Amino acid sequence: MNNFGPSDIQPIKIDSNVRFSSIGGLKEHIRCLREMIIFPLMYPELFKKFNTRPAKGVLFHGPPGTGKTLLARALANECSVVGGRKVSFFMRKGADIMNKYYGESERNLRMLFTQARKMKPSIIFFDEIDALAPARRPSDDHTHSSVVATLLAEMDGLCDRGNVIVIGATNRPDAMDPAVRRAGRFDRELYFPPPEADARRDILAIYTKEWEPSLTNDTLDNIAKVTVGYLGSDIKALCSEAVLKAVRRVYPQIYEADYKLVVNATNVEVTTEDILAAMEEIVPAGNRYVPQAARPLPQHCVPLLQGQIQAAVTLLRRTFPVPAERQKQKTQPKLSTSAPCVFLISGECAETYIAPALLAQLEHCIVKELSIPSLHSAHSYSPEQAVITLFAECRRTGRACVIFVRDLLAIWETLVKKNGAAVLLQLWRMRSVGDNTLLLATCSGSYGELPKELQEVFPVYKDCIYCVREPTLTEVNNFLAPVVTQLPLVPPVVFNVIPPPPLPRDDDMVSIHEDC
Numbered sequence: 364m365n366n367f368g369p370s371d372i373q374p375i376k377i378d379s380n381v382r383f384s385s386i387g388g389l390k391e392h393i394r395c396l397r398e399m400i401i402f403p404l405m406y407p408e409l410f411k412k413f414n415t416r417p418a419k420g421v422l423f424h425g426p427p428g429t430g431k432t433l434l435a436r437a438l439a440n441e442c443s444v445v446g447g448r449k450v451s452f453f454m455r456k457g458a459d460i461m462n463k464y465y466g467e468s469e470r471n472l473r474m475l476f477t478q479a480r481k482m483k484p485s486i487i488f489f490d491e492i493d494a495l496a497p498a499r500r501p502s503d504d505h506t507h508s509s510v511v512a513t514l515l516a517e518m519d520g521l522c523d524r525g526n527v528i529v530i531g532a533t534n535r536p537d538a539m540d541p542a543v544r545r546a547g548r549f550d551r552e553l554y555f556p557p558p559e560a561d562a563r564r565d566i567l568a569i570y571t572k573e574w575e576p577s578l579t580n581d582t583l584d585n586i587a588k589v590t591v592g593y594l595g596s597d598i599k600a601l602c603s604e605a606v607l608k609a610v611r612r613v614y615p616q617i618y619e620a621d622y623k624l625v626v627n628a629t630n631v632e633v634t635t636e637d638i639l640a641a642m643e644e645i646v647p648a649g650n651r652y653v654p655q656a657a658r659p660l661p662q663h664c665v666p667l668l669q670g671q672i673q674a675a676v677t678l679l680r681r682t683f684p685v686p687a688e689r690q691k692q693k694t695q696p697k698l699s700t701s702a703p704c705v706f707l708i709s710g711e712c713a714e715t716y717i718a719p720a721l722l723a724q725l726e727h728c729i730v731k732e733l734s735i736p737s738l739h740s741a742h743s744y745s746p747e748q749a750v751i752t753l754f755a756e757c758r759r760t761g762r763a764c765v766i767f768v769r770d771l772l773a774i775w776e777t778l779v780k781k782n783g784a785a786v787l788l789q790l791w792r793m794r795s796v797g798d799n800t801l802l803l804a805t806c807s808g809s810y811g812e813l814p815k816e817l818q819e820v821f822p823v824y825k826d827c828i829y830c831v832r833e834p835t836l837t838e839v840n841n842f843l844a845p846v847v848t849q850l851p852l853v854p855p856v857v858f859n860v861i862p863p864p865p866l867p868r869d870d871d872m873v874s875i876h877e878d879c
């Protein structure tokens with residue numbers, strides 16, 4: 364809660380360096396924004412001739428650090444560059460608009476829209492718009508409903524479509540008032556997924572393009588492959604950390620000295636090893652609170668479980684498209700409506716290794732988790748509400764999704780107690796998520812332990828169940844070989860204990876302590 368003054372309704376200065384080319388991946392989003400926002404500004408005559416109405420608003424949603432703000436900034440820049448017209452860009456956080464005094468928040472909002480209209484063409488970007496337009500509930504006080512109503516009225520009042528565009532960004536679209544998401548307000552919703560391998564490669568290339576020597580294509584490919592679960596912001600942080608690793612490796616002396624030493628920047632080269640070492644320091648954002656659903660098989664488990672993963676993928680392919688085919692035909696293939704789109708992995712390691720490795724191969728899909736913590740998270744009002752919201756979100760994305768049910772039996776028991784089991788079954792039977800969503804579940808026990816209702820969802824005759832088997836003798840041998848037989852034969856690593864040579868002091872600079 365703060366004071367909102369005249370300076371808050373001034374457009375911000377746009378950083379001219381942020382262009383669409385500064386964004387890795389998100390090609391489809393860029394194409395869509397060009398069509399919806401840039402073309403109406405550049406070619407108003409085309410839209411006038413056919414009397415079509417350009418977009419009023421676009422909602423960006425997705426996890427934090429996936430480039431929503433970056434894309435909005437790039438858009439503002441591209442509009443002014445490509446359209447040849449100066450576009451005013453207003454950027455506000457939802458919470459900045461709010462004020463504790465009655466009627467002030469609404470006034471702030473109206474002032475912002477009035478200014479944007481005056482300075483058109485303009486883009487108003489509301490970051491964290493869920494704070495501004497939270498779902499209204501009967502129990503809420505009047506304040507929030509009134510702010511939401513003002514936002515709706517202002518958006519509805521934008522008759523000059525195409526000249527004032529509202530972009531909202533949120534990590535929690537489910538927490539927003541449904542009225543705001545109705546067509547005619549935010550005409551389009553763009554989901555910002557965690558980047559796939561290709562997008563991660565693009566982002567890495569962007570942040571390392573100035574490095575001398577530059578990373579090879581093979582290195583970029585390999586790093587992109589092992590950074591599953593890294594978001595755009597994580598990759599940026601990884602690059603910064605890798606540079607620090609390289610500096611530490613080449614000039615450890617600077618860590619000991621409290622004055623400036625003479626160093627030569629050209630001696631510092633970032634290697635693949637620096638990046639891999641940096642990965643040990645960075646915990647990807649999605650992994651900080653709960654382990655990420657999609658995780659490639661750890662290297663040491665490959666001899667033990669890779670065979671089973673291959674077998675599970677082959678089986679899964681019969682019910683849902685998996686990578687190899689997808690990589691070739693970049694578009695999202697349509698599934699036959701009779702495809703069951705369900706897959707159950709039962710047995711030991713199902714939840715810890717097999718399912719995460721399968722999900723890592725389904726990177727083109729949006730993964731939504733149904734787990735005990737998600738049912739009880741602070742964001743869901745009740746377990747059945749959590750299930751309804753999850754299904755609705757899958758449908759809204761319009762992309763291939765996976766609903767990943769961790770420990771099916773535990774979820775089922777919780778839902779049965781809270782009257783949510785029938786909701787889950789009915790939503791699934793109605794295919795309310797559309798035909799392009801896979802229900803992937805794990806179960807630590809055997810298939811026979813599942814109640815009849817769940818066995819109907821995962822029928823044996825549809826070949827959609829993979830039972831994790833005991834490892835074979837060869838698999839166990841291959842798994843243990845490096846530890847039992849090969850490791851003792853590897854010569855011990857001898858660390859360089861010779862201290863690095865001292866570096867001359869750079870007398871142009873005063874000591875750090877003196878400076879302070």
Ligand code: ATP
Nearest residue numbers: 385386387427428429430431432433566595596599
């Ligand atoms: P939040 O929801 O927390 O506001 P966001 O989705 O708006 O997050 P940004 O602020 O756009 O995320 O991204 C954070 C940083 O991560 C950006 O400064 C940018 O450097 C980097 N980044 C994220 N995604 C990309 C991407 N696709 N390409 C290049 N850089 C990216």
